Amino acid sequence: MSTLPRAGDLGLIGCHVCGLVCRDINASDAACPRCGSALHKRKSASYSRTWALLIAAFIFYIPANVLPIMRTVSVGDVDDNTILSGVIELWVKGSPDLAIIVFTASIVVPVLKFFALSLLLISSQRRSLWAQRQRSKLFRLVEFIGYWSMLDVFVVALLTALVQFGFFSEVEPLPGVIYFGLTVVITMLASMTFDPRLIWDGRDFDD
């Protein structure tokens, strides 16, 4: 591939918020003249912030899975559900297709995010030139699927509001759902703080 110029080499800087292309005057507090947003060559402290958020999300993810997210009480019979037991229940009671959707949203997506972001952080910090294009795609996948993990949280909210038949049947949320909601929000923040341009900032050979 011939050399594709990068903004940093040309002394340019692009505004993320409005798309304006500006000359880089190397000021630390520069703002976009069109939309007023701060301009950075790279998101500031991307590595340390993303690591911090990722670790925080992982800490919340443990109680989110271990603690039950929902309690069903019917005629004195108490049944606590975790994320995984909810998936198994769906599978066993005849909706394997939906069980796969919930399993993907609640378990595959968060775990994939932890692995993918860790991989991106480690490889970029080592200035690796390995599979840069695929790593870029991996990052876009993480960004795109991130918020679908809120699925289970909304399911619990709906069932809590609907299943209020007093003695016969009642659903109430349990702390696991709070940890899970926070995990999703924090992993979303983590992928927003990661600067994908770092993937390409390896040693300065161009392609």
Add this chain to the structure above:
Amino acid sequence: MTLPAQGTSTPNGIAPPTLWICEHCDTVYHRRVLTRREVARCARCDAILARHHGLSINGMLALVVTAMIAFIQANIWPIVTLGLNGQHISTTLWGCIVMMWREHAQVVAALAAFTLFFAPIFKMVLLGWVLGYARSGRRAPGFRLAMVTLYRIGPWTMSEVFVLGTLVAIVKAHMYFEVIPDPGIFAYGVLMLVITAFSSIDVRRLWDLTQDERA
């Protein structure tokens, strides 16, 4: 080629940029006009640089108005009704939020209120506002703040996730209860279609399509 320097504003407005900078790898390209349905991709990292604008400003505004109508319907009508032993219970989005708050899951209630109610409303109102003025090529009062806010709240609207969540909840409830769909769920279905239609539109092009009045 003259480019504005960061931090300076010129007296006669800022011309639309003639370059694309890939947000994912910082590669610079000359802008060109895209043909129908064409998508410009970055040669280095394959990210989308720009898409052909299939929709005029009027078309975008029509979609926003449709979304607003669907959103109002989705929120005033119950979404679904459950029945057990002749007793019926239905709920709306706000029913869920209030219930979660009362059941000591205030964090979840706040998250749901923001991602399913306030963020979508904010987004639709701000879009309607800037698009209404953009029809005549003008920038609405507060254009800059509105556009920056739209960019910031963009990732936090989750109505489409809620629609899927409703389907999962219905299937789960169906194992034990009688389930009756209500108008709210159909309104949410329409909303989901509009959101999908809008998802490929980059509203940032309004920066290039409108002129600052002071200029």
